[in-house]
Amino acid sequence: MHTSLACGNWMPIGCLNHHTQLFVGDMVTVTFYDTQGELVDLSFKYEIITEEQGGPHNWPRFVAEYINTHIPLVAAGRMTEQGLVVAYRSNQIYTLEGCGITRAELTFKCIAKCDDCQAVKPAYDYIYPEKCSAYNAGVKVLQPKTGLIYKCKPWPFSQFCNVKEENNPLYEPGVGESWHLAWQQISP
Template identity: 25%
Template structure:
């Protein structure tokens, strides 16, 4: 196996595995799938609303708010949404221009919503003016919430957090999330925090969950993601998920940009990428069935559906080895695998049959250190 002309492959075979995404281009705008409250009123004849709740909102605040559907914002939120948007003002974002959107009514236009076969839903945010993003966050009202009642932060449960998402050709951002278990009418609430300023935008979506209860998948804890140090810029991190027969079920890859390589940051960056696109895996901290990535070197955990296993492959630029020992031990191939030892030197697994000792996780066979390491390894 030649390593001299290849980038390093650290197959981090984690039963302790690990790995979400941040910062690209976002925009002024609002959710159009499902339709936000302001956008539904805009689509329903702003000057003479057909929906009675929209008509009441026009009487309270005028029709201009509907034409300005892309501007439900707070200029100095800086991620502190509950500080700048108080209870009862969530749908307007506490922006006086949109005060009519906060009216306590049960006849707002609703959008039917149901998950796909994987229990997920792709939200679409219609953009207008580009900005860099810090975070998308989705909430849903609790099952006990009553339509027509005041919307408070305590009524909401967070269920999805995403970072950067590329703009689609149709001018929308596709935001793929798991849907929580709900029935009937509810409000889904979204906050979008820019990273290039303190400004944040808010979307209030009136929805009706169809098909009765949506049973989310059961996630099994596959172990903690431990970031043992920073990774170089342009490191490629790939989550591989395997089915019961050991075949590839899916792969999610990402490349670490500058500013996302610290041990508390790269797990968050990769986890957001995984959670926005993977079907059979999630990474983060589980709370009431919701898995949310956090900025931590040790707190994030890998969750898989029943019957799946995983591996994390890390390719660092300019390095010439397969594993940072002992990562991946148990999967080393005699005569092929090259590892980097704790002494910074490279070691090649001996050919079969001696190479079988490479996969023995014992102090005696630690390359370059153990008293019997030469029985398993050759200097590379």
């Protein structure tokens, strides 16, 4: 765990909240980006080398521990009253506000037979509230507060998707009082 967690504001940039069973030889790639594109020096591949590592409750914890040990300005885990704790499943990826890192994406390369694995593209278009004025019908967002993905409903409900959270928190996906009017939860 980073000792510098108290030395700045940490903002969520991605999520290790996947319920995918991985197998020996499969690979999880974590790619970090800034506004200019991919940060090659920070991005990494994590190969599953044991059956235990590939469990849907285990590999998110192992990847979070790897991030906390090897990637500067980035931390992974769950924010609790005691601070950042690496958990089984559902770990968020955070970065120090102002460091320039804007998002983290996970992709999977499955060499074993794996019906659950989907590679190349993340399951969401944006991390909420990133570029919220561009949201329209069909846009998928990762809500860092819940770790879940939400899809903007079709018109006329889509007009409520692109309302910035501080202006109208009623429609904030997953947490606003009326979020169901604008969003559909698509991840468990």
